[in-house]
Amino acid sequence: MAHVNENHIKxxxxxxxxxxxxxxxxxxxxxxxxxxxxxxxGDVTRPLPQASIDAMHKAVDDMAHESTFKGYPEYEGxxxxxxxxxxxxxxxRGINIQKDEVFVSDGAKSDTANIQELFDLNNIIAVTDPxxxxxxxxxxxxxxxxxxxxxxxxxxxxYLPCTAENKFMPELPKQKVDIIYLCFPNNPTGMTLxxxxxxxxxxxxxxxxxxxxFDSAYEAYISAEDVPRSIFEIEGxxxxxxxxxxxxxxxxxxxxxxxxxIIPREVAAYSADGQAHNLNRMWYRRQATKFNGVSYIVQRGxxxxxxxxxxxxxxxxxGYYMTNAKIILEGLKAVGLQAFGGVNAPYIWVKVPGGDxxxxxxxxxxxINIVGTPGAGFGPSGEGYFRLTAFGSRENTEEAVERxxxxxxT
Amino acid sequence: MAHVNENHIKxxxxxxxxxxxxxxxxxxxxxxxxxxxxxxxGDVTRPLPQASIDAMHKAVDDMAHESTFKGYPEYEGxxxxxxxxxxxxxxxRGINIQKDEVFVSDGAKSDTANIQELFDLNNIIAVTDPxxxxxxxxxxxxxxxxxxxxxxxxxxxxYLPCTAENKFMPELPKQKVDIIYLCFPNNPTGMTLxxxxxxxxxxxxxxxxxxxxFDSAYEAYISAEDVPRSIFEIEGxxxxxxxxxxxxxxxxxxxxxxxxxIIPREVAAYSADGQAHNLNRMWYRRQATKFNGVSYIVQRGxxxxxxxxxxxxxxxxxGYYMTNAKIILEGLKAVGLQAFGGVNAPYIWVKVPGGDxxxxxxxxxxxINIVGTPGAGFGPSGEGYFRLTAFGSRENTEEAVERxxxxxxT
Numbered sequence: 001m002a003h004v005n006e007n008h009i010k011x012x013x014x015x016x017x018x019x020x021x022x023x024x025x026x027x028x029x030x031x032x033x034x035x036x037x038x039x040x041x042g043d044v045t046r047p048l049p050q051a052s053i054d055a056m057h058k059a060v061d062d063m064a065h066e067s068t069f070k071g072y073p074e075y076e077g078x079x080x081x082x083x084x085x086x087x088x089x090x091x092x093r094g095i096n097i098q099k100d101e102v103f104v105s106d107g108a109k110s111d112t113a114n115i116q117e118l119f120d121l122n123n124i125i126a127v128t129d130p131x132x133x134x135x136x137x138x139x140x141x142x143x144x145x146x147x148x149x150x151x152x153x154x155x156x157x158x159y160l161p162c163t164a165e166n167k168f169m170p171e172l173p174k175q176k177v178d179i180i181y182l183c184f185p186n187n188p189t190g191m192t193l194x195x196x197x198x199x200x201x202x203x204x205x206x207x208x209x210x211x212x213x214f215d216s217a218y219e220a221y222i223s224a225e226d227v228p229r230s231i232f233e234i235e236g237x238x239x240x241x242x243x244x245x246x247x248x249x250x251x252x253x254x255x256x257x258x259x260x261x262i263i264p265r266e267v268a269a270y271s272a273d274g275q276a277h278n279l280n281r282m283w284y285r286r287q288a289t290k291f292n293g294v295s296y297i298v299q300r301g302x303x304x305x306x307x308x309x310x311x312x313x314x315x316x317x318x319g320y321y322m323t324n325a326k327i328i329l330e331g332l333k334a335v336g337l338q339a340f341g342g343v344n345a346p347y348i349w350v351k352v353p354g355g356d357x358x359x360x361x362x363x364x365x366x367x368i369n370i371v372g373t374p375g376a377g378f379g380p381s382g383e384g385y386f387r388l389t390a391f392g393s394r395e396n397t398e399e400a401v402e403r404x405x406x407x408x409x410t
Numbered sequence: 411m412a413h414v415n416e417n418h419i420k421x422x423x424x425x426x427x428x429x430x431x432x433x434x435x436x437x438x439x440x441x442x443x444x445x446x447x448x449x450x451x452g453d454v455t456r457p458l459p460q461a462s463i464d465a466m467h468k469a470v471d472d473m474a475h476e477s478t479f480k481g482y483p484e485y486e487g488x489x490x491x492x493x494x495x496x497x498x499x500x501x502x503r504g505i506n507i508q509k510d511e512v513f514v515s516d517g518a519k520s521d522t523a524n525i526q527e528l529f530d531l532n533n534i535i536a537v538t539d540p541x542x543x544x545x546x547x548x549x550x551x552x553x554x555x556x557x558x559x560x561x562x563x564x565x566x567x568x569y570l571p572c573t574a575e576n577k578f579m580p581e582l583p584k585q586k587v588d589i590i591y592l593c594f595p596n597n598p599t600g601m602t603l604x605x606x607x608x609x610x611x612x613x614x615x616x617x618x619x620x621x622x623x624f625d626s627a628y629e630a631y632i633s634a635e636d637v638p639r640s641i642f643e644i645e646g647x648x649x650x651x652x653x654x655x656x657x658x659x660x661x662x663x664x665x666x667x668x669x670x671x672i673i674p675r676e677v678a679a680y681s682a683d684g685q686a687h688n689l690n691r692m693w694y695r696r697q698a699t700k701f702n703g704v705s706y707i708v709q710r711g712x713x714x715x716x717x718x719x720x721x722x723x724x725x726x727x728x729g730y731y732m733t734n735a736k737i738i739l740e741g742l743k744a745v746g747l748q749a750f751g752g753v754n755a756p757y758i759w760v761k762v763p764g765g766d767x768x769x770x771x772x773x774x775x776x777x778i779n780i781v782g783t784p785g786a787g788f789g790p791s792g793e794g795y796f797r798l799t800a801f802g803s804r805e806n807t808e809e810a811v812e813r814x815x816x817x818x819x820t
Contacts, residue, residue, distance in 0.1 A: 113700035290523035
């Protein structure tokens with residue numbers, strides 16, 4: 001008899017964004033003519049950079065001729081892309097990354113969800129709260145979470161609250177933890193850490209032999225000088241950190257699918273006998289066994305992001321969305337709502353009148369046809385907040401703000 | 411302190427095909443001018459069908475304009491592709507599959523490696539032997555394998571030998587098993603099962619409440635009439651089987667990356683309290699949490715495979731490779747080697763003179779510069795055999811046979 005993974009069935013009914021999609025579909029079926037504006041899921045709306053379009057046309061042509069046809073990609077990504085990542089995303093900022101430390105993948109979601117496979121089930125996981133649900137859910141499925149309490153917390157997971165009270169800065173855990181998920185610029189709060197603040201975490205991980213899983217999918221949105229783009233700007237981070245990056249939000253690749261993960265050769269996890277094991281080689285083995293690389297066409301599209309033209313086009317994309325962020329922030333202020341983030345990040349984190357974030361979600365959808373993301377979906381400390389994204393079109397963003405201004409919020 | 415997944419470090423040094431690539435690279439560095447012919451890894455060499463090329467150009471253009479731009483794909487795949495899969499791969503053969511039973515992915519390797527996550531660690535896994543290494547390795551990493559014995563067998567895995575002695579037909583296991591991996595047409599032996607033989611397995615799974623994980627990545631190569639293309643041609647299979655398919659070998663998508671998995675609503679696994687859990691919904695939850703769908707561009711390329719032109723082009727591709735298979739089979743016969751498969755499958759399974767398959771690999775590489783795959787890499791019962799693939803170019807395939815004929819084998 002096939003026995004089910006009982007950890008898996010502990011998970012609440014649906015993934016946050018699947019649940020949002022479900023509610024929006026119900027509303028759409030009942031109100032087919034409503035002009036819904038989606039500022040919920042962090043999905044981009046602008047076309048791909050022209051440099052990527054041109055490169056992918058060329059790559060499609062390569063697949064049409066025997067002499068240029070490409071079969072199985074390298075498990076870890078093509079050299080042509082890895083070299084660009086190293087030179088432009090890292091070397092330019094004074095960080096040395098070796099070729100075998102870069103792993104190209106189909107998405108930072110896949111990588112942040114799968115990386116936990118390298119670790120024993122008895123590790124204590126720490127997450128900031130609110131948090132991107134994938135970090136928690138992937139550990140629940142694997143069996144590291146314990147049981148879900150009535151307070152919305154899993155018994156074995158350590159939550160690091162980030163609320164207005166502590167300026168959304170996680171404090172070092174009071175109990176020992178083994179693996180720490182950090183995402184800065186933060187999803188969902190839109191807040192960042194300074195170098196000094198991030199260094200506290202690196203120092204903690206070094207002293208505890210913990211590992212930091214650092215999601216920097218939104219680094220392109222940083223404009224402030226003292227905010228690190230990469231955790232590897234912090235001294236000693238190579239010993240304890242794995243970094244996740246994506247082309248999704250930088251270059252609009254949410255529907256094209258490309259990301260990468262940096263695992264320095266130094267990062268280790270330990271067996272019961274105290275021996276250190278190299279996570280870089282373990283991840284290579286994992287990817288070689290369970291993944292077959294990213295489409296050649298897509299990797300060529302990602303490579304083009306690093307060309308001179310590509311870099312300009314990406315800056316224009318980021319600028320476009322950050323203007324949206326400003327419009328939303330000012331609109332929220334104008335209607336008297338308190339909002340955070342939106343300066344070095346494409347997310348705006350709004351304090352919800354009344355405090356019930358799913359109720360606010362339903363009201364916003366039903367009354368002014370705007371889709372956001374309820375903070376409670378990101379964890380217990382997300383309750384009382386609501387996430388809006390800057391990834392809409394300018395027209396929709398302005399229209400959303402107009403609707404907010406006309407809305408009777410209370 | 412971060413603790414390592416100790417199951418993971420039980421795995422032998424490298425994934426089979428990574429080890430082959432390593433040995434070939436060593437040889438190439440020493441003999442840069444050698445004309446190596448690769449008939450090892452099952453990677454295609456012919457260009458993509460023109461229908462897919464045209465469709466992907468159009469899809470790339472869609473990504474260049476706001477009105478046609480696509481963000482995050484549906485986790486389970488676009489309707490336009492799912493509907494074609496249902497109509498042409500299944501309905502045409504009298505099989506009814508519902509839309510929510512199809513899950514499009516980036517590869518059958520990913521899906522066959524990840525599907526084990528849905529099952530408890532105490533399930534007993536059965537694999538045919540020799541076998542595609544991914545089924546075994548993914549279970550080793552998860553912790554279902556027990557220990558590796560000196561005979562090359564993992565202590566908790568049930569091996570079903572397939573050798574010349576039993577005509578490469580696995581026999582029903584003598585002990586109870588919970589999950590059975592079957593791949594037909596078989597990789598690596600190239601052998602197939604008739605409907606009557608496959609029915610034995612479905613009947614076994616129904617009576618034991620076991621689940622069959624059926625890999626039919628090579629179904630396009632079947633020409634014989636009584637050989638089932640899909641396990642769902644067998645009565646009752648919907649209750650117990652999950653089927654994996656790929657565009658890799660059908661349409662040459664090894665470097666383009668698209669596949670799909672069928673999970674009927676009826677298939678279940680059981681919790682300790684005896685309750686049945688619907689694997690279809692669990693897989694949806696898994697994919698929504700740990701995967702973000704396949705590139706829009708790639709899905710459009712896959713859709714085009716089902717057009718009238720696309721179907722003709724795929725038939726031509728399959729025909730081309732099967733002519734290669736015939737050339738290899740006849741060449742092997744001419745030099746007195748015993749060979750199997752290669753009729754309803756793109757793989758030829760050769761009996762190795764002397765019996766040591768890695769030694770044969772090294773001799774073939776060093777003496778006549780042909781890369782194959784040593785049978786031992788597929789499991790203990792693969793020792794004594796060697797896999798050649800029909801996926802080379804015609805020219806290379808003919809040249810390989812010429813070299814074999816001139817070679818002093820013994």
